[in-house]
Amino acid sequence: MKEIMITINGKVCTAPEGSTILEAARINNIEIPTLCFLKEINEIGACRMCVVEVKGMKNLITACVYPIREGMEITTNSKKVFKSRKINLELILSTHERKCLSCIRSGNCELQMLCKEFSVDDEDYYNGENLQYDFDDTSVHMYRNDNKCILCKRCVAACSVWQDIGVVGPNDRGFKTHIGSAYEKSLGEVACISCGQCIVVCPTGAIAEKDQTKEVWAALDDPTKHVIVQTAPSTRVTLGEAFNIPIGTNVEGKMVAALRRIGFDKVFDTNVAADFTIMEEANEFIERVQNNGPLPMFTSCSPGWIKYCESYHPELIPNLSSCKSPQQMFGALAKTWYAEKMGIHPKDIFVVGVMPCTAKKFEVTREDEAAAGYSDCDVALTTREVARMIEKAGIRFNDLPDEQFDNPFGEATGAGYIFGATGGVMEAALRTASETLAGHPIDSIDFKEVRGMEGIKEASYEINGTKVKVAAVSGIANAKKIIEKIQSGEEFYHFVEVMGCPGGCINGGGQPVQPASVRNFVDLKTKRAAALYEADKNRGLRKSNDSPIVKLVYKEFLGKPGSEKAHSVLHTSFTKRSEF
Amino acid sequence: MSVKEKVFDFIETESQHQEFEECLNNLQGVQGGQMPALQEAQRIYGYLPVEVLERISKKLDVPLEKLYSTATFYSQFTFVPKGKYTISVCMGTACYVKGAGDILDSYATSLKIKPGETTPDRKFTLESVRCIGACGLAPVITVNEEVYGRLTKKKGDKVLVTYLNQE
CATH class of the missing domain: 3.10.20.740 (Ubiquitin-like (UB roll))
Known part of the structure; x- marks a missing residue:
């Protein structure tokens, strides 16, 4: 130019x-x-x-x-x-609720930072009539406090442009303008998909995740509970940002060390559960291709996407993979196989997820996700909440040594790592599916066409003589586009990966908030994703089917992928929800 | 004006349904179709019930909130159905100085609704309006098409009683 x-x-x-x-x-x-x-x-x-x-x-x-x-x-x-x-x-500031001391965003509030720069005090010079809005805590994953809203409409843009959903918008006019939903319904009543993209762009504390750290501290305090934590693939490449470590740094070792110092009985890796997801999902995919569908098969690890599908496209429910997400598979295995191995009653196991995602909070509450008769996962914390726990515990994160995950859920393959970026699940599944179909180890396991941060990626592969057309999309606006293409008959795919957030989990709604001054000029998604692909490259094992723990659990407990046992533990069902 | 709670059940006649469906069919795929859709809805139903906005949302592929946001921005739209009798109290300058405010307050108290609202039995809607051009009769009110002038609070209450006694 x-x-x-x-x-x-x-x-x-x-x-x-x-x-x-x-x-x-x-x-x-x-x-x-x-x-x-x-x-x-x-x-x-x-x-x-x-x-x-x-x-x-x-x-x-x-x-x-x-x-x-x-x-x-x-x-x-x-x-x-x-x-x-x-x-x-x-x-x-005159219409902003100035309760800043313990506001969730105190310290990284964009309004607060500007007030400091421009020496604006909490003075009453412009005090006048002020409207009071109800605090909305009706949804599972977030709250909204319009009294702290400055009407920048960044949340509205995230919801309607990135996600093409638009459950929030400006209501009324003039002084009475406020952000809300149609007919002033609360967030818990509307078809919000819980993705949290609105939260990561909010400059103030007007919207934020529901803090569940108290529940986790209480469990840690309870001597009868065996409290275990699992960390999602992408959280290790973003948690550092909360401690001023450069964007795109893999802090896996320090994260493990910090969680251990917080007091979790075991620190496990969700990546291992992701390997299980691939075993089941690849098997399901092969079955669908061999038994005529229903195709395309859509991935089911992104709870925001699932909620979108259930609310806005229930006709696609048969096309969703019935696999639970890695978070839920982990919980299911922890409360069945692991509980038995350890001789602990599943009711005494408290499973905490460290997730890049606010929709995971919703996922935890889903029905048909209780393999042992108890909710598979107890609490899903966002990366931000875990950062706050680490701070509260007084842990000097940046000075921690690198430590290793605990076994048995500590050694994941590279395939588990790349789950955190758009295209990663697809690539991981293709690695295992092609090897399963070939019946012998294969060398070419990089499916680079589905990598990268474009919203829609398409590729065709020949797997053991069968031509397979796949797509990986991220952000619901892109998912909507691909659904239109599929339903109009313009395109046919065998397998479609959908991540609810643009770029996948690395840019999830539960990730550390970066101010607009960073967001507008730094390619967050690419930097964070690069760290995951780097980790994948450096793993000895890069195909889920090579994982020793996967082999062991199938041998001892689950039988074969897709077996009746595997279905009862690792699969779930979906329900139609209201669109409005 | 926004709404907090849903007070009124949605009732529609077959002819209303058909007329509105036709409007929607004509507006489907039309760029900027949401504004005329809202206007037609208001014309046909007298207000904007959630059931009708949901239909627009589906047909025109516009988020429900976007429709609601637009409708709460423009004062031409209302979310309250009109009652059988619409009492409009003129609050223009002449009427106001001659005590229209007291008449309006009295009606609001008797009917237990605020200006802009409709009684739950859908019999009365109370409105405050700007000058209706009958300052010589101040203070003046209209009930549907009927005009009542030179009122006092007492005379005003009497007018209300006659309508309360009617079906």
């Missing part, structure tokens, strides 16, 4: 033609504050925090949406700019 000359704060510099003032300034190492701006999905110029002066223009300009032009003279740090931003902030 053509570079053009502009002047920022008296300094001549260049930026690509077509950039906004915000982007051009950033390229030249000048940050302009924003609140409402989210690249590509919420470019609305509404909060007016990003105002700058442009020579020749009477009014201040919103840098986030205004394109640069040759010779433009921009000032980002004049008295006029600072004054305007400060008044804006004071006005935003």
Whole structure:
């Protein structure tokens, strides 16, 4: 792209033609504050925090949406700019519930950070009439407190653009405008899929996951409970962000060490359960191909996607793989095979998941997920909650040594690792399916066409003489597109992987929150995913069917993949839900 | 204006159903079809019941919340069905200074509803309106098409009683 000359704060510099003032300034190492701006999905110029002066223009300009032009003279740090931003902030703050001390976002609240920068105090200069909204804690996975909402509409954009669902939006007008659902229904009453994408983009504490750390501390405090924790594939490459470790760093060893120091009786790896998922899912796929369907088979590990399918496309329920997700498979095996092995009654085993996902909180409450007669998994914590537990426990995370997971669920194959990124489940399943069909070990196990961060990826493979067409999609808006293609008969696939969040679990709704100033300029998804593929590459074993623990449990307990026993422990069922 | 609770059951006649289905069929696939759909719904049903908005949402593939958001933004839409008798109290300047406020308050107390609401039996809707151009009769109210002028609070209450006694 053509570079053009502009002047920022008296300094001549260049930026690509077509950039906004915000982007051009950033390229030249000048940050302009924003609140409402989210690249590509919420470019609305509404909060007016990003105002700058442009020579020749009477009014201040919103840098986030205004394109640069040759010779433009921009000032980002004049008295006029600072004054305007400060008044804006004071006005935003005047209707914001200023209960900041123990707010879940205190310390990484974008509003708070700006107030600090612009010396805006909690003063009553603009105090006036204020509307009080009810605290909505009706859904399983999150709360909404409109009193802390600043109406940036980033959550609305995430829900309607990334996810094409739109269960939240601005209701009423003027001073009464608030974010809510149709007919003022609560979050627990609407067909929200619990993905949490709204939460990771919220600049304040207006929406957040429901904190369940108390339940976990209570279990840890209970001497009758055998409390075990499992960590999802992607959490090890994101948890570090909560401790200022660079994005895309694999902190598996420190994570294990921290969880052990918190007091969990065993620290296990969900990746191992992912290997079981692949055994069952690959087997189910082969069966469906050999027995004429129903095809395409859709993956079932993403609970947000499952809830979407149940609410908006119940006609596709027969196409969903009946496999439980790795989190639930882990819980099921822990409370059956492992309980028996250890001689502990399943009611005394408390299974905690460390998940990148808010929908996992919903998944824990699903029916038909209790292999031993007790809920497979007891609590699903998000990566953020675990980071808070580590902080509360006073653990100096960055200084911890690297430690290993406990056995028997400690040694996963590379296939388990890549579950955390879009295309990973597909690749892992293809590795095992092709080897199973070939009947002998195969060498080419990299299915690179389904890797990467594009929203829709398609590929065709020849597996043991059969041509198989697959697709890996992430983000519900993309899932919707592929469903339309399939239902209109435009495309046929044998196997479709769907992840509810754009990019897969590495960008899940339970991951550490990155402020818009990072989100808008750093490719979070690619950096986080790269760490998972690196881990896969370095594993000795990279196919789920090679895992020693998988072999052992099938030999001792489950029989063959797809057996009656495997079905009763590792599979589940789905139900139609209301669309509204 | 937004709604908190659903008070009224949805009732529709066969002809309303058919007329609205036809409207929706014409608007399907039309860009910007949601606004006319909302307007037609309001024209046919007199208000925007959730059942009707769900139909629009499905047919036009627009999220329910998006429709609700639009409808709460524009004051032309209402979520409250009209009663058999709509009492409109003029709150224009002339009527207001001559005591229309007291009349409105009295009606609100008697009917146990606020302006803009409908009684649960759907008999009365109470509205406060701007100048209706009959300042010579101030304070003035209308009940459906009927005009009542030069009222006092007492005379106003009498008007209400006659309607309370009617079917």
